[in-house]
Amino acid sequence: MRRCLCAVVGLCLATVTAGCSAEPTEGVASETPTSSGTAAVRANGLPHSGAPAVSTPLPESVLPQDPCRAFTRQQIVEALGADAPEGERDDIATGPWCSWQDSTTGAGIFVNFLTETREGLSTLYRNMRPVVKVWREIPSIGGFPAVAFQSTENQRACSVNVGLSDVYAVSVSVVPGRAKKDRVDLCELSGKLAQTLVDNLKERAGR
Template sequence: MKRVAAVLSVGLAAFSVAGCSEESPGEAMTSNSSVPGSIAPTSQSAPSDSVLPHSGAPAVVDPLPESVLSDHPCDVLTPEQVQKALGAGASTGSPSDLEQVGPGCDWGNMESFGGMQIGFSIVSREGLSAQYANTKPQVKVFRESVSVGGFPAVAYKASENDLMCTVAVGLADEYSISVTVTLSAEKEAEGVDSCVPAEKVAEMVVGNLKAKAGE
């Protein structure tokens, strides 16, 4: 139980750091700064009025309309999709909104000790540029060649064997979504790369958002 609570908190912390680019060091992680494995904010962020994209982030050529993010992240996956991602015994979504970033939702499975967090980064208006400016300098693993549903994406984690991975997808230059997945105890024992299930969940989320946009 403690393991699930801890990893979900870390996932929320990662969402916070990646999405916030205007805070001073330490401001974005007041409640999660002591969580093991969390990533502290830096002062290397680009100004909020920078031309997008910036910091090396790719441009989103064919963006989805922001209206696809009108629903809460807790409603972006069907119960069947949540169960597919986390297995039988998965919890219902619990809102984990962040004022500086946007709405978020946590799910966990107390039987398998797996968990995931989905967030919409809509406040900073920087999309994937926030990950390139804020997160890339802080993590050991930052994979830039990921594409999810035809949209540019990045996958990152604290280390290659980290049981938690976040995949961020740029739906437009100004806004993005993030999916943080924590491996179940079984998958961890099997040596599964935590970014693989994170990418699969991100594909489901983007697929649902594209369907909502009529694509």
């Protein structure tokens, strides 16, 4: 599963968790924290590296213990089809992980609860933004800041990451089936499922 994470989804765990302080690449705009973000920096050093502050966080308790319960069975079927496989859990360096991979079509869904770094989106802004080939600061998802990236320009998936608080985030990547791989916007595809995940978590929180 760790090989799949790096090779297919492209979330390079060594880079994310190493805590390196590489400077942002030229042409990538950094963000100035809001007043609430500045207060957060003074309190616990978060957010940093240009990551936006999360003004109305969700409690981490909304995350299901099993990341394979991030979606309902019906939501997985709608995304992958009636023969969609069951999710397979793993615990990786960044936090709990689940994958649904259809070996017949080549399609897959990958979810990671980024809970281990304790820096939320700040980890990605510091360690991933300088090295990935595609980096998009996208519109908020469910009212939460979000960013999408691809490690390489021809990667088969786009990782959409949503900061649900300053200390944790969730990541969703969707790999389209082989028949659709050249006909869809990969980041838009992952973003739609990330919206579904956030909606599920907000429902668990009673919002």
